[in-house]
Amino acid sequence: MSQLLQFFIWVPLFGFIISLMLPRKNERLISSVTIGTAGINLLAAFSFVTYWFMNDYPVLDVKQFVFYKAHDIEIFLDFYFDKTTAVFSTVGAVLAFLVAVFSKFYIHRDGGFKRFMNNILMFFVAYNLVIFSGNFETLFTGWEILGICSFLLIGFYHDRYLPVRNSLKVISVYRLGDICLILAMWMSHHLWHQNITFINMNDSAAVASLVRDHYMYVVFIGVMILVAAAVKSAQLPFSSWLPRAMEGPTTSSAVFYGSLSVHLGVFLLFRTYPFWESVLAIKISVIAVGLFTAFIASSIAKVQSSVKTQIAYSSITQIGLMFIEVALGWHEVALVHFTANAFLRTYQLLVSPSVLGYMIHDMFFSFTPKKLEVGTSFFSKLKNTVYILCVKEWNLDFLLHRYLWSPFKWIGKALSFISSKAAIVILVIIFSVGFYLNLHPELIPVSISKIVPVVFSFFGIMIILNAFAEKGSALRAWLFVVLGQLFITLSVAMLSDEFGGLQVLIYLSGSMLFAGVGAICLSRIKKIDNNINLDIFHGYSQEQSRIGFIFLIACMGVAGMPLTPTFIGIDILFSNIHTHDYFIIAFTSLSFVFMEICVLRIYARIFLGQYKKATHAMAYRSS
Numbered sequence: 001m002s003q004l005l006q007f008f009i010w011v012p013l014f015g016f017i018i019s020l021m022l023p024r025k026n027e028r029l030i031s032s033v034t035i036g037t038a039g040i041n042l043l044a045a046f047s048f049v050t051y052w053f054m055n056d057y058p059v060l061d062v063k064q065f066v067f068y069k070a071h072d073i074e075i076f077l078d079f080y081f082d083k084t085t086a087v088f089s090t091v092g093a094v095l096a097f098l099v100a101v102f103s104k105f106y107i108h109r110d111g112g113f114k115r116f117m118n119n120i121l122m123f124f125v126a127y128n129l130v131i132f133s134g135n136f137e138t139l140f141t142g143w144e145i146l147g148i149c150s151f152l153l154i155g156f157y158h159d160r161y162l163p164v165r166n167s168l169k170v171i172s173v174y175r176l177g178d179i180c181l182i183l184a185m186w187m188s189h190h191l192w193h194q195n196i197t198f199i200n201m202n203d204s205a206a207v208a209s210l211v212r213d214h215y216m217y218v219v220f221i222g223v224m225i226l227v228a229a230a231v232k233s234a235q236l237p238f239s240s241w242l243p244r245a246m247e248g249p250t251t252s253s254a255v256f257y258g259s260l261s262v263h264l265g266v267f268l269l270f271r272t273y274p275f276w277e278s279v280l281a282i283k284i285s286v287i288a289v290g291l292f293t294a295f296i297a298s299s300i301a302k303v304q305s306s307v308k309t310q311i312a313y314s315s316i317t318q319i320g321l322m323f324i325e326v327a328l329g330w331h332e333v334a335l336v337h338f339t340a341n342a343f344l345r346t347y348q349l350l351v352s353p354s355v356l357g358y359m360i361h362d363m364f365f366s367f368t369p370k371k372l373e374v375g376t377s378f379f380s381k382l383k384n385t386v387y388i389l390c391v392k393e394w395n396l397d398f399l400l401h402r403y404l405w406s407p408f409k410w411i412g413k414a415l416s417f418i419s420s421k422a423a424i425v426i427l428v429i430i431f432s433v434g435f436y437l438n439l440h441p442e443l444i445p446v447s448i449s450k451i452v453p454v455v456f457s458f459f460g461i462m463i464i465l466n467a468f469a470e471k472g473s474a475l476r477a478w479l480f481v482v483l484g485q486l487f488i489t490l491s492v493a494m495l496s497d498e499f500g501g502l503q504v505l506i507y508l509s510g511s512m513l514f515a516g517v518g519a520i521c522l523s524r525i526k527k528i529d530n531n532i533n534l535d536i537f538h539g540y541s542q543e544q545s546r547i548g549f550i551f552l553i554a555c556m557g558v559a560g561m562p563l564t565p566t567f568i569g570i571d572i573l574f575s576n577i578h579t580h581d582y583f584i585i586a587f588t589s590l591s592f593v594f595m596e597i598c599v600l601r602i603y604a605r606i607f608l609g610q611y612k613k614a615t616h617a618m619a620y621r622s623s
Contacts, residue, residue, distance in 0.1 A: 001055070002062035004048060005079040005132055008089065011041050012124035019121055024114045031104040034117045038093075038100040041124065045093035049086050057083065061134050061199050068506070068568050073575050074195050075568055077141075078134030084270045087335045088131040091342050092260050096124055099255040102350055106251050112156060116249065119156075123149045127260055131267060135197040136185040137571065139271070141562040143181060143232075146261055147174040148556060151600060153252040154245050155608055158541055164608040166244040169397075172405065172597050173241045177231030179593045184224035186574040186585070187217055201275045211278055217579070218275075222282035225272050226289065233265025233319045234312075236293045240396035242316060246308040250349055253308065258315055258345030263338055266319060269326045270334075283327045290323030296394060303390045307352045315345045408594065412469025415462055419476060430459065431486060438494050453495040457587040460487030464591050467598045474532040474602050475522045481558065481598050482515040488591050489573070491584060496576035503576070507569025514557025514566070518599075521551040525606060534602065537609025548607040555603050559596035 015037030022030050052058075060081040068075045100120065107113050126149060129142025151174075155167030188196055191210055201207065211218050229235070234242035234257075245257045256262070269286065276282040294317045301313035318341045325334035348355075389395075417423055434456055437444055444452055463484035470477035486508075493504055524547055525540055526532045541548040553561075560566045570592070577585050 001052065001058075002060045002079070002081075005060065005062060005081055006064055007044060008041065008048075008128045008132055009079075009125065011044065012037055012121055012128060016118065016121040016125060019114070019118050022114070027104075027108065027113050030114050030117050031100075034121055035097070035100045035104065037121060038097040038124065041128075042093040042097045045089050049090055052081070052086065057086075059199075061197065063134075063197075068572065070503070073189075073572060075137055075571055076135070076195070077138050078197050079132045079138070080134030080198055081132065084267070084331070084335065085131050087339060088263075088267060089128070091339050092127055092131065095255060095259050095342060095346050096120075096127075099251050099346070099350075102254075103249075103251040107249060112158075116153070116156060116252070119149050119153050120252070120255070123153075123255065123261075127264075130264055133271075134199070135195060136181070136188065137195060139268075140178075140181055140185065141567075143264070144178060144560075144562050144567075146264070147171060147178065148561075150174065150245065150256060150261065153248045153256065155604065156248050156252070158539065158608050159610045160247075161537070161609065163247040164537060164604050166247045167608075168597075168601060168604055170241045170245050171600055173231055173238055173400070175593050175596050176238075176404075177228040178596075179589050180224040180228040180231070182570070182574060182592070183585070183589060184221045184228065185571070186577065187221050187224070187579065189575050190579050191217055191221075198271055201272060204274065207275055208278065215279075218279060219281060222276040222279055223285070225268060225276070226282065226285055229265035229268045229323075230289055231265070232268070233262055233323075234316050235265065235289050235320060235323065236296060237396060237399065239293060239297055239313070239316050240393060240400060243304075243306070243309040243312045243393070244397075246306075246312055250308075250353060254346045254349035258311065258349045259342035262315060263319065263322075263342060266322045266326060266334065266338060269323065270331065273326060273329075273331075277329070286327040287324050290320040290327070292320075293317070293323070294320035299386065300390045300393050303387060307355060308349070311345060311348050311352065315341065408465055408590075409469050411462075412465040412467075415466045416469070418463065418466045418480075419470070419472070427459070427463070427483065431483070431490065434487075434490050434494070438490060441494070453491040453581075454583045454587075455491075456487050456494065457491035457584045457591075460484045460491060461587045461591045461594075463487060464594050464598065468594045468601075471535045472533055474534050474606055475519065475526065477534060477598060477602055478515075478518055478522060481595055482511070484591060485511055485515075485558070485595065488588055492573050492576055492588070495581060495584060496578075503569070503572050506565050507573055510565030510567075510569065511558050511560075514554040514564075518551055518554035518558060521547050521554060522602075522606070532606055534605045537604070538606050539609045539611035541607040542611040544607070548603075551607065552603055555596075555599040559599050560592070 015033055019030055019033050022033065052060075060079075062079050064077040064079055066074060066076040103116065103120065107116050110116070122145065126142040126145035130139055130146065131142075133139035133142065151167050151171040154170055155164045157163045191214055192200065231238045242257055242262065246253050248256075297313045297316040297320060301310050301317065304310045304313065318337065322334050322337050322341075325331075325337060418427070434452075437452070441449075461484070463480050467477040467480035467484065470480070489504060489507060522532060525538075525544060528540075528544075532538070557564055557566055560570045574585075574588070577588065
């Protein structure tokens with residue numbers, strides 16, 4: 001029975017590969033493959049869950065494929081099945097099939113029909129990877145692919161301004177959650193001295209021992225899991241990204257941000273609950289996040305003028321309540337709550353265009369303005385204040401930008417001198433010296449041997465932040481990302497004797513290959529009109545779609561796309577950073593946050609947005 005779990009990954013993956021090969025204009029064939037794949041997945045889900053239930057619903061765990069093994073590091077796919085997976089997989093299969101059928105008509109004759117269906121099929125793969133995951137590595141693989149699919153579907157309408165900007169906003173917040181999940185994996189590896197599975201987390205005696213002996217480390221893992229879950233499920237203070245994600249097609253909004261993807265934060269709490277259930281501080285934190293989110297999001301939903309925004313904040317409210325239910329141990333209630341909310345939000349989003357038309361018609365013929373009420377009491381003023389805050393969505397978007405991203409952008413702008421030719425030469429010389437010292441560590445004085453890796457990791461994050469704030473040449477920003485990545489790799493290699501040779505080769509073989517491909521793509525685009533600056537959207541996907549697709553693959557390869565050598569290398573790299581190397585883990589984590597944001601920003605600025613030469617249809621600034 002356990003071996004059948006891989007079927008739920010292979011079916012949508014094969015459907016995705018087949019759809020890539022189909023001609024772009026053959027909508028009937030593309031939709032048939034998508035609906036057929038979703039239908040087979042639905043039939044398989046019902047059949048498997050029925051068979052599993054008739055056999056006394058055992059907990060299944062199977063180690064599927066080992067990607068890398070050395071010492072206490074083992075990176076492998078692991079599939080897991082229990083009642084939580086049964087509910088999430090069945091609900092996901094039903095909604096995926098319904099949305100696939102609906103999309104056939106909703107996206108009909110759209111120029112991006114094939115692109116949309118490809119992304120939906122890739123979403124099925126990623127979603128199944130997450131809910132069938134038996135360890136952090138498998139879960140993170142699907143988690144990352146979901147992030148890329150979200151970015152592509154939010155920015156689906158390339159010729160519009162806001163969808164592209166909002167896709168960058170969403171992937172920026174997502175990346176924060178991704179790195180928190182990586183840090184949770186990193187610390188759990190050092191606690192267990194192995195790449196643990198969720199079966200290990202169910203060992204109450206082992207977990208109790210860890211809580212007793214390494215309480216602060218356990219709290220750190222719990223906080224990282226909570227932040228990752230809060231980001232994915234749009235809980236406070238990260239709630240503002242969900243309404244922005246509604247810029248994509250309505251059907252993708254339904255399956256991503258109404259029903260399935262947005263509930264994966266709840267799923268992460270389900271999976272890791274045995275680990276943090278005995279830590280009171282984490283339970284209180286989960287309940288507090290859910291409670292405040294439910295209160296604030298429900299109040300925001302009541303005053304929004306956009307139907308999609310109302311649905312988004314209503315869904316956020318219900319997910320906040322699910323956080324509370326999971327923390328209190330009411331898992332059956334939370335599963336029923338998830339099922340009901342997923343179906344309701346999908347239905348509401350799919351019919352929202354029609355409902356909007358009916359409401360406009362009703363307001364036009366039967367609107368009666370409310371009588372003006374002037375209140376001077378304290379409660380009236382408080383009510384009006386809360387009302388204004390809710391209209392402004394409690395300024396969550398502004399606060400995230402002001403206090404989370406702007407300080408790093410300011411630092412990047414302050415480091416603009418790094419872009420000069422003299423500074424680049426100095427950096428190359430410093431890297432060369434460091435590379436030589438790494439080959440001959442006996443030349444480094446013992447008194448500074450612990451400081452040197454920190455210095456190189458500091459150089460790495462500074463270079464990447466400079467690329468993050470770059471407004472000039474896209475090619476220069478791309479090369480700075482690659483150079484920063486080399487500095488980070490060198491710092492970990494100097495820190496750990498075990499991270500060298502084969503491990504460095506595994507990591508750099510993927511990233512450097514994709515870095516070269518990306519540089520060639522940007523050079524090809526520069527030859528068209530000699531302008532690839534990052535101060536405007538160029539929209540080259542209109543006429544250079546193939547180069548755009550290749551560059552997107554290069555971006556994901558440099559940033560660590562799942563199942564590439566870079567992705568495996570990231571796990572190896574973090575595993576070789578010790579728990580007491582605070583500065584290096586901080587600099588390295590920040591580097592990987594901004595690295596993906598930088599490369600996807602380059603992709604969005606060069607290939608997305610309306611075409612700058614005005615030879616194609618021009619969209620309004622807002623959608």
